Amino acid sequence: xxxxxxxxxxxxxxxxxxxxxxxxxxxxxxxxxxxxxxxxxxxxxxxxxxxxxxxxxxxxxxxxxxxxxxxxxxxxxxxxxxxxxxxxxxxxxxxxxxxxxxxxxxxxxxxxxxxxxxxxxxxxxxxxxxxxxxxxxxxxxxxxxxxxxxxxxxxxxxxxxxxxxxxxxxxxxxxxxxxxxxxxxxxxxxxxxxxxxxxxxxxxxxxxxxxxxxxxxxxxxxxxxxxxxxxxxxxxxxxxxxxxxxxxxxxx
Amino acid sequence: xxxxxxxxxxxxxxxxxxxxxxxxxxxxxxxxxxxxxxxxxxxxxxxxxxxxxxxxxxxxxxxxxxxxxxxxxxxxxxxxxxxxxxxxxxxxxxxxxxxxxxxxxxxxxxxxxxxxxxxxxxxxxxxxxxxxxxxxxxxxxxxxxxxxxxxxxxxxxxxxxxxxxxxxxxxxxxxxxxxxxxxxxxxxxxxxxxxxxxxxxxxxxxxxxxxxxx
Numbered sequence: 001x002x003x004x005x006x007x008x009x010x011x012x013x014x015x016x017x018x019x020x021x022x023x024x025x026x027x028x029x030x031x032x033x034x035x036x037x038x039x040x041x042x043x044x045x046x047x048x049x050x051x052x053x054x055x056x057x058x059x060x061x062x063x064x065x066x067x068x069x070x071x072x073x074x075x076x077x078x079x080x081x082x083x084x085x086x087x088x089x090x091x092x093x094x095x096x097x098x099x100x101x102x103x104x105x106x107x108x109x110x111x112x113x114x115x116x117x118x119x120x121x122x123x124x125x126x127x128x129x130x131x132x133x134x135x136x137x138x139x140x141x142x143x144x145x146x147x148x149x150x151x152x153x154x155x156x157x158x159x160x161x162x163x164x165x166x167x168x169x170x171x172x173x174x175x176x177x178x179x180x181x182x183x184x185x186x187x188x189x190x191x192x193x194x195x196x197x198x199x200x201x202x203x204x205x206x207x208x209x210x211x212x213x214x215x216x217x218x219x220x221x222x223x224x225x226x227x228x229x230x231x232x233x234x235x236x237x238x239x240x241x242x243x244x245x246x247x248x249x250x251x252x
Numbered sequence: 253x254x255x256x257x258x259x260x261x262x263x264x265x266x267x268x269x270x271x272x273x274x275x276x277x278x279x280x281x282x283x284x285x286x287x288x289x290x291x292x293x294x295x296x297x298x299x300x301x302x303x304x305x306x307x308x309x310x311x312x313x314x315x316x317x318x319x320x321x322x323x324x325x326x327x328x329x330x331x332x333x334x335x336x337x338x339x340x341x342x343x344x345x346x347x348x349x350x351x352x353x354x355x356x357x358x359x360x361x362x363x364x365x366x367x368x369x370x371x372x373x374x375x376x377x378x379x380x381x382x383x384x385x386x387x388x389x390x391x392x393x394x395x396x397x398x399x400x401x402x403x404x405x406x407x408x409x410x411x412x413x414x415x416x417x418x419x420x421x422x423x424x425x426x427x428x429x430x431x432x433x434x435x436x437x438x439x440x441x442x443x444x445x446x447x448x449x450x451x452x453x454x455x456x457x458x459x460x461x462x463x464x465x466x
Contacts, residue, residue, distance in 0.1 A: 090367075
């Protein structure tokens with residue numbers, strides 16, 4: 001499979017006396033869609049933020065394309081990695097178009113001058129399934145689902161080959177959520193991205209991942225194809241997690 | 253009461269040129285101080301919001317300066333900068349820095365953490381985060397401070413004539429010394445109107461930025 005795009009080498013991280021990652025090691029190859037699942041506080045978000053250097057490890061190393069994140073220039077590194085978060089974090093004072101063009105603009109990327117910006121933003125809006133004429137609107141004028149899509153478009157604008165997503169569909173209704181999941185699957189296929197996707201929804205993790213990582217108390221419980229996680233849960237915790245799926249509970 | 257009002261109007265009519273001159277002096281004096289407070293206050297506010305450790309100390313000093321009564325601040329400054337417009341501008345500037353620093357600091361340090369993390373995670377440099385994200389988002393709160401400071405400076409500039417500076421305070425001061433209440437009132441009314449006009453304009457601007465930033 002060649003060299004991994006992202007490699008965790010015995011990474012440990014604690015907040016105060018509270019350990020969130022314990023000697024965590026993992027290789028992620030080009031083109032994988034890794035879903036990371038676990039309860040809140042299990043270290044999944046921490047693992048994600050280690051990749052773009054928003055958090056630095058207490059011990060161990062994180063390598064992105066063979067380069068140690070701790071040694072890399074954080075600004076340059078982050079501009080190559082798409083980043084989408086739960087609360088979207090769209091800039092309220094910028095139009096949708098300017099939001100989408102943010103990374104190329106701050107990087108001074110060629111081909112994103114004022115004249116081309118509109119066309120590029122429209123292409124990205126279409127890619128994430130939004131009407132192309134939405135560019136002039138402000139984030140507050142959009143629905144929750146539309147904002148999530150703009151967030152994804154913004155993360156994709158600089159054409160990164162790695163995409164980090166932290167519960168990006170956490171705040172939308174079930175139907176919109178399903179549409180967004182299909183959308184991200186299509187984008188992953190079309191663009192050959194490597195995606196790290198944090199979620200607390202087991203069904204989402206199973207549906208999207210080419211591999212699913214189950215975390216609990218800072219330790220990887222299992223990292224396998226979703227079908228293997230289902231058919232052969234490695235630990236009791238994983239078994240409990242996947243069993244909770246299936247039929248919805250009904251009160252009456 | 254009616255008598256006072258008619259004598260005020262009479263004064264405006266009789267001495268229109270004199271009042272116009274004082275008004276122009278007043279605006280110039282206030283604008284000089286406003287420009288200085290704005291620049292210094294904004295820079296200081298940005299600086300302490302980027303270095304939170306020194307913030308309490310700077311805010312403390314500004315607070316102390318702010319509590320000195322304006323008239324005694326003018327008096328304290330006389331040995332250093334003499335009498336005249338210069339002293340007035342210095343005093344007004346010192347006075348106006350506090351609301352600017354406070355609002356800039358508060359505006360920049362109470363922004364949505366998710367948005368700032370997104371800005372950082374996407375590879376913004378510190379300066380880019382400040383100029384493209386933080387300052388535009390804090391513009392509403394900062395502008396509220398500007399408005400506060402401008403109105404205060406315009407009205408406090410009224411006592412600048414006590415240290416020999418120009419402006420509408422001259423009419424107030426003269427009115428007091430020659431026992432002409434109408435003249436004092438005439439000067440005060442113009443100051444109030446001036447402050448009101450500036451407040452109205454800045455209020456409109458503030459509303460616009462608040463709407464954009466939310």
